[in-house]
Amino acid sequence: MNIISIKNLTKKFGDFTAVNGISLEIDEGEIFGLLGPNGAGKTTTISMLATLLDPTSGEASVANNSITKKDEVRKSIGVVFQDPSLDDELTARENMDFHGRLYRMSGNERKARTDELLKLVELDDRADSLVRSFSGGMKRRLEIARGLMHLPKVLFLDEPTIGLDPQTRRKLWDHIKQIKKQGVTVILTTHYLDEADSLCDRIAIIDHGNIVALDTPEKLKGILGGDIVTIKVDDIKKMEELLSKEKEVKEVRNFDSSLNILIDDGAIALPKIIQLAQKAKLTVSSATIKRPSLEDVFIHYTGRAIREEEGDNKQTIRAMKGRWR
Amino acid sequence: MDLGIIYTIWLREIKKFTREKPRIIGNLAMPFLWLGIMGVGLSATIASGGNYMAFITPGVIGMSLLFTSIFSGVSVIYDRQFGFLKEILVAPASRTDIVLGKVAGSATISILNGILVLILGMLFGGITIEMITPGGFLLALLFMALISAAFVSLGLVIAASMNSMEGFQVIMSLLVMPIFLLSGAFFPLDNVPPVMGIAAAIDPLMYGVDGLRGALIDVSRFAFYTDLGVLAAFSAAMIGLAASMFGKLK
Ligand SMILES: Nc1ncnc2c1ncn2[C@@H]1O[C@H](COP(=O)(O)OP(=O)(O)OP(=O)(O)O)[C@@H](O)[C@H]1O
Ligand SMILES: [Mg+2]
Numbered sequence: 001m002n003i004i005s006i007k008n009l010t011k012k013f014g015d016f017t018a019v020n021g022i023s024l025e026i027d028e029g030e031i032f033g034l035l036g037p038n039g040a041g042k043t044t045t046i047s048m049l050a051t052l053l054d055p056t057s058g059e060a061s062v063a064n065n066s067i068t069k070k071d072e073v074r075k076s077i078g079v080v081f082q083d084p085s086l087d088d089e090l091t092a093r094e095n096m097d098f099h100g101r102l103y104r105m106s107g108n109e110r111k112a113r114t115d116e117l118l119k120l121v122e123l124d125d126r127a128d129s130l131v132r133s134f135s136g137g138m139k140r141r142l143e144i145a146r147g148l149m150h151l152p153k154v155l156f157l158d159e160p161t162i163g164l165d166p167q168t169r170r171k172l173w174d175h176i177k178q179i180k181k182q183g184v185t186v187i188l189t190t191h192y193l194d195e196a197d198s199l200c201d202r203i204a205i206i207d208h209g210n211i212v213a214l215d216t217p218e219k220l221k222g223i224l225g226g227d228i229v230t231i232k233v234d235d236i237k238k239m240e241e242l243l244s245k246e247k248e249v250k251e252v253r254n255f256d257s258s259l260n261i262l263i264d265d266g267a268i269a270l271p272k273i274i275q276l277a278q279k280a281k282l283t284v285s286s287a288t289i290k291r292p293s294l295e296d297v298f299i300h301y302t303g304r305a306i307r308e309e310e311g312d313n314k315q316t317i318r319a320m321k322g323r324w325r
Numbered sequence: 326m327d328l329g330i331i332y333t334i335w336l337r338e339i340k341k342f343t344r345e346k347p348r349i350i351g352n353l354a355m356p357f358l359w360l361g362i363m364g365v366g367l368s369a370t371i372a373s374g375g376n377y378m379a380f381i382t383p384g385v386i387g388m389s390l391l392f393t394s395i396f397s398g399v400s401v402i403y404d405r406q407f408g409f410l411k412e413i414l415v416a417p418a419s420r421t422d423i424v425l426g427k428v429a430g431s432a433t434i435s436i437l438n439g440i441l442v443l444i445l446g447m448l449f450g451g452i453t454i455e456m457i458t459p460g461g462f463l464l465a466l467l468f469m470a471l472i473s474a475a476f477v478s479l480g481l482v483i484a485a486s487m488n489s490m491e492g493f494q495v496i497m498s499l500l501v502m503p504i505f506l507l508s509g510a511f512f513p514l515d516n517v518p519p520v521m522g523i524a525a526a527i528d529p530l531m532y533g534v535d536g537l538r539g540a541l542i543d544v545s546r547f548a549f550y551t552d553l554g555v556l557a558a559f560s561a562a563m564i565g566l567a568a569s570m571f572g573k574l575k
């Protein structure tokens with residue numbers, strides 16, 4: 001079932017089109033990612049869905065209400081903004097309580113929910129400290145807890161982990177996965193590819209206000225076709241020569257100390273590659289197989305290659321030079 | 326109108342105020358200087374000096390309410406800069422209730438402040454306890470509430486139309502200071518040149534100070550319901566304007 005449906009949503013600031021007629025359906029209970037570079041229009045899209053910005057044209061509905069019915073939509077959503085929005089001079093508990101009151105929760109509900117959520121984001125021991133004394137990661141966790149306070153059906157997270165260290169980010173991902181388990185639909189924006197990859201059920205890649213690709217992370221990565229096999233071998237030059245003569249090999253890239261080979265079904269291809277090396281009396285000292293990362297796909301869609309309006313795989317891969325990891 | 330929302334916003338104002346003890350002292354510093362220097366100084370030069378302190382005490386209360394209220398309203402700019410305003414604006418709460426909550430919170434603080442200034446005025450000997458009737462005192466509280474409501478909302482209107490505190494200096498000298506100086510807080514307006522008289526007549530604070538004088542020292546230019554009516558109408562208009570401007574905020 002769709003919990004959000006967007007039709008031709010457009011936002012212009014003067015002559016500048018920030019969001020260019022996007023259409024999109026989001027299923028109930030999924031974690032949906034808006035992935036795009038700076039200025040792509042992610043925040044603008046979320047602001048419109050969260051009723052803080054009126055669209056120039058187009059329409060959208062959130063939890064069965066048109067976004068023109070602001071109060072109805074507001075009741076059913078929680079929002080964690082890109083920029084901090086806590087009151088530093090109140091404690092964590094007071095920030096939660098204030099929120100609960102704004103959403104007309106009873107005293108008992110507020111208390112129970114605050115305790116439950118602060119525990120979820122592991123801030124229960126700091127509940128009565130002023131937010132001013134919190135680290136960036138703690139503030140972000142508190143904002144997420146606050147966004148969930150009133151049991152929203154949809155939670156918007158605008159760059160939830162921006163500026164946080166890797167450890168804190170991972171912890172936040174766990175929290176977000178917990179939230180999904182509770183049945184909340186999560187829309188998150190990010191320009192961290194690993195974040196979109198590991199969290200999202202589906203991803204829309206958005207660039208210059210347009211959705212340029214939309215699918216599950218798996219399928220998006222499949223778009224490039226094949227696996228990337230990375231091998232280390234004693235004579236790299238010779239190995240590269242040998243491989244480029246094989247017609248199953250789509251592309252070989254020499255990284256001086258290792259070779260990256262784009263090829264269908266790496267698991268089957270790898271033994272053949274090793275055999276090939278052995279026949280030529282070369283020694284393979286290590287080998288790994290990996291799928292093309294979302295980063296590769298992202299460059300494919302938002303990088304220069306796609307602007308040149310070509311769809312040829314080889315050219316795309318050439319544009320990804322040095323991007324395989 | 327949702328009293329729950331109004332109470333929520335009110336509560337935050339009060340909580341934050343009680344946490345900033347220096348603010349209470351800070352708010353009293355200016356009234357103290359006006360009463361202690363202007364009041365004492367002018368009382369000594371004016372022939373019929375004894376009454377001047379009584380005359381300016383309601384004026385100083387009005388002035389103090391004007392400044393604390395405007396600042397309180399304008400401080401929403403900080404909520405905007407620190408992002409907290411978004412948290413309020415994305416909630417299912419009417420903009421009018423949000424403004425009313427802010428007005429109620431600031432008015433509470435201002436009235437408290439007004440009472441402290443009144444006590445200060447008594448300590449300087451302007452007003453004696455015998456002069457104040459219970460009815461007069463309640464009326465004074467009413468005027469304090471209205472003055473505060475009017476200027477908190479004016480502050481909110483200013484905040485909603487500015488993006489940073491940078492423009493605030495200009496607003497202070499072109500709007501707030503004239504309102505203050507023309508209010509008749511420090512000199513009687515009875516014999517001023519016509520131009521000034523007209524300017525004073527459109528100064529909402531003039532009616533507030535006049536109402537406070539009527540309530541506290543039983544001296545006033547207008548009937549109390551004139552003062553009350555003008556001030557109430559101005560407050561309502563400002564609250565409405567502030568609410569509509571908040572509705573349009575991003
Ligand atoms: N109020 C505004 N007035 C004018 N232009 C705006 C306004 N808000 C956003 N823009 C422009 O719209 C474009 C999209 O902005 P938006 O904030 O949606 O990008 P984003 O994808 O969230 O980027 P980021 O990753 O940097 O947060 C940007 O070019 C931005 O400059
Ligand atoms: Mg953004």
